[in-house]
Amino acid sequence: MNVFLEAQHLGLDLPIFTQEQRNVKATVGLFLRSAFQPPKRELRTTLDDVSFRLEPGDRVGVVGRNGAGKSTLLKVLVGAYPPSRGGLEVNGSRQALLNLALGFNQEATVVENIMLRGIAMGLRPAQAAAVIDEVLDFSELGEKAGHRLRTLSSGQRMRLGFALATAVQHEILIMDEWIGTGDASFVDKAKNRIRSRVDNAQIVVLASHNFSLLRSVCNKAMLLEGGKLLALGDVDEVLKGYDELLHMPHGDASPAVQAMV
Ligand SMILES: Nc1ncnc2c1ncn2[C@@H]1O[C@H](COP(=O)(O)OP(=O)(O)OP(=O)(O)O)[C@@H](O)[C@H]1O
Incomplete structure (x- = not known):
């Protein structure tokens, strides 16, 4: 079977609930309004026109600043959120x-x-x-x-x-950075098992902020910013672009990222 994972112009809108600015000094009014004033529901675009195709042998790190959309993308890839736009095609068992x-x-x-x-x-x-x-x-x-x-x-x-x-063992493994919270002997055992599942999976997608973990597991990386896919390529190049981006204001693309897109 030809295992692959393909996202085509994937977009996701999530509902957010906002509240009008309240005067926190007017205590009685604040209590009354927080009890009776209904929140406003708005849709916010969390993933925007994300396209890629992953094939056997691809071990892809997903990087980006806090709130970039990494966990949300993983949830779409595992089927927890249906995309609002575009499509997701998965061939192979995923875990x-x-x-x-x-x-x-x-x-x-x-x-x-x-x-x-x-x-x-x-x-x-x-x-x-x-x-x-x-x-x-x-x-x-x-x-x-x-x-x-x-x-x-x-x-x-x-x-x-x-x-x-x-x-x-599954063909496609989709995971967040796994931080062991068990006791030391369990964490060791769990790391060995993860390593074996990663080695034997055909496609791995790993979202993490840990550069050394990403370099040890992944051969490619994708960089998200504001729900958009800025770059997908060799892990070292994308991490270099991401490192530059970390020192720039939101909305600006780093030179290394501009060179990749
Ligand atoms: N269930 C939800 N409902 C509404 N908005 C959400 C929901 N989950 C996440 N978001 C918003 O979507 C955006 C992306 O969140 P996400 O958790 O995917 O970011 P992330 O890249 O994984 O961040 P981090 O590195 O901080 O874990 C954020 O602005 C977040 O507030």
Whole structure:
């Protein structure tokens, strides 16, 4: 199968809720208005005319300043947000390593959650059942198998989310910079597994601010600014352009970026 990920003139508008400027010194009025004045809903363009095609062997870092649209682009690529304009074509199985704590059912047991979330991630019921033992083993939660999720600590939930999200190798891996919050031995184990999933994926998309991580994982990078794709190319060149951009006011393109576009 020819694995690829293609975005064609992709655009996304998200609703934002704004409030008229209030006089914070008029305390009583402030309380009344914050209780009764409805917010205004506006649509804001978060991704604007983003086009690229990724092929097997592409390991692409997604960089840009805070609020540039990196996480939003990843959410569109994993199918969490449908694009408002343009199209996204994905050929191959994809796995998101984004918010590992999301999507659990607090009232269901650990094993039930592995089944439910495994199926939600696209596994067939038999495949989800087949990974239960491995997920319990990797997350070191065997003795909690029949416990309700709400009784787990946040670190234990993170282990479960990580073990489940990485239980199966996929062709396309879409991930945020992964910062381990578990104890040191789990973080080491998790890093080894991530490395193996990255090495064996055909396409990797990694959003991060960490240049050394990006250079060690990626061969290409894309630079976003204000929801637009400014550059896509060799990782070292794009990081150089991004580094220059970081020292410029918003809206100005750095010389290295201008040379790339
Ligand atoms: N759910 C949402 N609803 C409305 N606006 C949003 C939503 N999520 C993000 N935004 C806005 O979209 C823009 C891009 O946000 P995004 O999280 O994609 O940025 P980012 O490049 O990942 O930033 P950072 O480096 O700070 O994580 C920001 O202006 C943000 O305020």
